[in-house]
Every structure is written in structure tokens, then in C-alpha cells.
Amino acid sequence: xxxxxxxxxxxxxxxxxxxxxxxxxxxxxxNGLSDTTTSLVAREAGLSQGIINLHFDSxxxxxxxxxxxxxxxxxxxxxxxxxxxxxxxxxxxAALVEVDFHPSVCDRDKLAVWFAFWSESKARPTYRKLCAAxxxxxxxVMRELCxxxxxxxxxxxxxDLAARALAAITEGLWxxxxxSPRNVSRREALRVSMGxxxxxxxQHFAEHFKLQAERKAS
Amino acid sequence: xxxxxxxxxxxxxxxxxxxxxxxxxxxxxxNGLSDTTTSLVAREAGLSQGIINLHFDSxxxxxxxxxxxxxxxxxxxxxxxxxxxxxxxxxxxAALVEVDFHPSVCDRDKLAVWFAFWSESKARPTYRKLCAAxxxxxxxVMRELCxxxxxxxxxxxxxDLAARALAAITEGLWxxxxxSPRNVSRREALRVSMGxxxxxxxQHFAEHFKLQAERKAS
DNA sequence: TATCTGAATGAACGATCATTCAGTCAGATT
DNA sequence: AATCTGACTGAATGATCGTTCATTCAGATA
Numbered sequence: 001x002x003x004x005x006x007x008x009x010x011x012x013x014x015x016x017x018x019x020x021x022x023x024x025x026x027x028x029x030x031n032g033l034s035d036t037t038t039s040l041v042a043r044e045a046g047l048s049q050g051i052i053n054l055h056f057d058s059x060x061x062x063x064x065x066x067x068x069x070x071x072x073x074x075x076x077x078x079x080x081x082x083x084x085x086x087x088x089x090x091x092x093x094a095a096l097v098e099v100d101f102h103p104s105v106c107d108r109d110k111l112a113v114w115f116a117f118w119s120e121s122k123a124r125p126t127y128r129k130l131c132a133a134x135x136x137x138x139x140x141v142m143r144e145l146c147x148x149x150x151x152x153x154x155x156x157x158x159x160d161l162a163a164r165a166l167a168a169i170t171e172g173l174w175x176x177x178x179x180s181p182r183n184v185s186r187r188e189a190l191r192v193s194m195g196x197x198x199x200x201x202x203q204h205f206a207e208h209f210k211l212q213a214e215r216k217a218s
Numbered sequence: 219x220x221x222x223x224x225x226x227x228x229x230x231x232x233x234x235x236x237x238x239x240x241x242x243x244x245x246x247x248x249n250g251l252s253d254t255t256t257s258l259v260a261r262e263a264g265l266s267q268g269i270i271n272l273h274f275d276s277x278x279x280x281x282x283x284x285x286x287x288x289x290x291x292x293x294x295x296x297x298x299x300x301x302x303x304x305x306x307x308x309x310x311x312a313a314l315v316e317v318d319f320h321p322s323v324c325d326r327d328k329l330a331v332w333f334a335f336w337s338e339s340k341a342r343p344t345y346r347k348l349c350a351a352x353x354x355x356x357x358x359v360m361r362e363l364c365x366x367x368x369x370x371x372x373x374x375x376x377x378d379l380a381a382r383a384l385a386a387i388t389e390g391l392w393x394x395x396x397x398s399p400r401n402v403s404r405r406e407a408l409r410v411s412m413g414x415x416x417x418x419x420x421q422h423f424a425e426h427f428k429l430q431a432e433r434k435a436s
Numbered sequence: 437t438a439t440c441t442g443a444a445t446g447a448a449c450g451a452t453c454a455t456t457c458a459g460t461c462a463g464a465t466t
Numbered sequence: 467a468a469t470c471t472g473a474c475t476g477a478a479t480g481a482t483c484g485t486t487c488a489t490t491c492a493g494a495t496a
Contacts, residue, residue: 010443010492032338034252038484048445053485108340115337120250121397122330132398161413164402168390168410173382175389179339180350184382192386195379199417229473256454266475271455438496445490452483460475466468 016055017065020045024066029109033116038062067117067127070110071134077105078138089148090204093197096142100170101190111178139167153203162200169193234273235283238263242284247327251334256280285335285345288328289352295323296356307366308422311415314360318388319408329396357385371421380418387411 011019023045027036038052038059045051056062078099085095099105121128146159146166173189198205229237241263245254256270256277263269274280296317303313317323339346364377364384391407416423 013443016443029340032341033250034338035341037482039482049447049484050445050486051443054444059484112337112340115333118393118397119330119333119337120252122247122326123250123253128397135394135398135401157417158413161410164391164394164406164410165387165414168388168394169383169386171390171393172386172388175336175393176353176382176386179336179346180353183353188382192379192383195376196383196414199375231473234473255452257452267454267477268456268475269473272474277454440495441493443490443492445488447486447488449486450484453481454479455481456479457477458475459477460473462473463471465470 013055016051018069020047020052020055020062021066021069024062025070025109025113028066028116029112033063033120064126066113067130070113071130074105075134075137077102082141089145089152090201090208093142093145093149094194094205094208096145097166097170097193097197098190101173101186101193103186106174106177106186106189108178108181111174115175115178135167139163142167149201149204153201155201157200166193166196169196231273234269236287238265238270238273238280239284239287242280243288243327243331246284246334247330251281251338282344282348284331285348288331289348292323293352293355295320300359307363307370308419308426311360311363311367312412312423312426314363315384315388315411315415316408319391319404319411321404324392324395324404324407326396326399329392333393333396353385357381360385367419367422371419373419375418384411384414387414 020041023041024036027041027044031040039049041062042049042051052059052062056065078096081095081099082092085092104110117127118131121131143160143163146157146163149155150157150159150162170193173184173192176184177186177189194205194208198208238259241259242254245259245262249258257267259280260267260269270277270280274283296314299313299317300310303310322328335345336349339349361378361381364375364381367373368375368377368380388411391402391410394402395404395407412423412426416426
């Protein structure tokens, strides 16, 4: 069987697809979506011209598969983090935010891909559906956690508003990390988000935030 | 002189450039940056093929001029709002936030343009410089206002962190308005941002926020 | 070892792109 | 009314794009 090395003339279908998708991510980040050509992607993957049509039928198929890959990876990451976190809403919310600034999520190449597809989502309904599906589930979980926290701590906070603000902060920081990575590091971004949580839910996050600040000082 | 109607065979240089830039904005929003071609823009403007090279030398020149236009317009809007606002930091900060959700800024076509260029900023240093220049001045003003507010109200808040979070919220909400405009209206976005300010600086913004909520209820 | 299989190649294709430029035309000048 | 000016046109051009397919080749099979 051909489930061996990924570099030879033969590799499993899944391996080739992954190899091409990763090359696509690098190409989009390096050249922008408008200058991402099939031959460029093929060269980046170290393969030949026709390879993309062989594995994805068309360039559009490759781009769609790339978006799907990034979306699925992100989703499984935060679902796993939620699974692994303690049952209390504060820990779960913290886990969610920490995933958002995990190196694998904040990878600048992947951020470039996210924003490339977001920016074309108005023109391409297919992109929009995929992205909107991501938002819907993520927002639902985050809103629910905020509600539980507000009830638990008797905070004077609109949980829906807080959840929206928190999601917006994350997306805004992602943009900052993409456009001016010098100004915003992952750690700083995490501090901004956690700082917001500490203000909203002081009983639950004040400690968490302080601890993180000290860790930074040392 | 030819400073007359914009639709005839003759129009002033500035008018034609504006006409073409506006057509470009619509094209980017409708088709995405990757599918924005010179002939499409020319058709959208109701003019002929070669018109772009005549007024902007190249397609790249047109795209750059479009980005510059959007950047400049945004800058002059918030500078004017700052000028018109009362001198106290709270009013000035509120004015800044209100501009961010002004119809002219939140116009979905323009948002598509912003994100199109942001998403390619990693690949194109020229785009990055233009966008980074925007951020630098805006952030500086916002940070300064937060500092003044913290000092004035003796809040237990890190002003730099607050300014960053506020800027991130704005950008995140812009993204939401672009990708899923059904979920986030301008008014709701403004409420999210103002809600954040009300939490951070209750003495200064609690009233403002309540008033806005009542206005919404009626 | 010889044969078979299908993954991978890369030259070739038509389509589409940005750009050019000789020609056209509206409006100002004389 | 005749001429001039320069903004504008649009067919033509070369370059580049995505896609195709006859051919090649590595590894499994007999």
C-alpha cells in the first residue's frame, strides 16, 4: 500500500491533499489570495502543474477544501479544549479564550487565510456559509457560558452583549496580529482578552488575570 | 473648463478618478479582490477599457488609490469628530466610537475593501504601510484619551490595555457586520462598544449608555 | 522477472487578463 | 465656422491563467 512517505511519487490521497492544502495556506499568506495561482501552489508543494485538478478537480475545489480544513481544525481545537476543561463556566470560558490565542490558531499564515476568505465572503456565498457556521456554534457556546457566569456571580452585566464583545475582541486582535505583528504578540493579546474578562467577572477572573500578569513579570 | 457634469465625455481629472475609485469599491465588494478586473471596473463606471491606465497608469495604481481614498476618508472623519466634540476626554472618546459606527464608515462595500486590503497586507508591504499608519495615529489618540479618563476617574484600569481592547472590539464588530450583517446591525454594534465603555468608566459612560438603551426601547 | 495499475507529470490549449495606441469626438479657442 | 486640444475609446497584443490529456514511472502483483 502507498501510505508511506509523503514526498515520493506515490502517497495516499489524503496525504497529497493535506500537502497541497498546506502549500495553499503558505501561498495565500505569502502572495495574497489574488496572486495565488495553481502553478505557484504546485511549485510550493514540490509537485507538477496538473496535480491540483487531479486531487481537487479545480482551483476552486482546492480553495474550498483549504477553507474547510482551517475551519474544521479551529472547531475541533476549541471543542477539545472545552472537553478537557473543568466543568465550571469560568474555566470553560478561559479555556475557550486560551485556544483563540494558541500558537496553532494565531499562526500568521492561517490568520491570512481566515481574513482572505472573510474578505471575499460577501462575493462568495459558499465561503460565507462556512464562516457563518463557525460563528454560530462558537457564539452560542460563548453566550451560554456568559449567561451562566452572570447568574452564578450575580453580575450586573448583559451576557449577550458581553459575549459579543468578547468574540469581537478576539477577532480584532487576530486582525492586529496579522497586520502589525510587532505591536501585538500572542501573550499581549491574551492579556487584553483576559483583562476584559477580569473586568466583567472579577470574582471569577481577577485571580486568573493577576497570576498571568505575575508570570509575565518574571 | 471641464469641471462640469461627471457623465459626459469630458470630466475633470479628479472627478474621473473619484468615479473610478467608487466603481472599484463596488467591484471589490461584489466580486472580491481576486475577481476584480480592470474591464469590470471600467464597465461598472460606464467607461471604456483603457480608462484605468489613462488615469492611474496601472491596475495596481488604481487599487492603491482606492485604499488611500478609504484610509483618508476614515481619518478625516474621526479627526473632524474629535474637533467637533467637547473638550472632555469622555465626550471625545464617545465621539471616536460613534464615528466608527457611522453609516459612512460601516458601509458594507467599504468594509469589504478594508478587509480585502488587510488580508493582503502581509503579501504587499505598500498596503501594510498605509494601514499601519492609520492604526498608529488612531491608537495613539485612543490610548491618550483612556489615560486621561483613568486619571480623571481614578479607575483601576490599565489604560493601554483598555485602548487596545476598545480598538479590537471595533475591528471585530466590523468583521461581523461584513460577514453576517443579519446578526449585527450598526446600532447593536454601537451598543456593544458603548457597553464596554460603560463597564470600564462607569462614572463617565453609565449615563450615556442608559440613555442609549432607552432610546432603543422607544 | 515480467506485467499491471494508477498516481504524477508537463507540454499544449483556449480563455482571460492588463496594457497599448492609433483613431475619435466634445468642447474651448480663434 | 474652422481649428485646436486632450479626454476618451476599443480593437489588438503579449502574458499568464486554469485546465486537459497522452505519456511516464514507482510500486504492487503474479
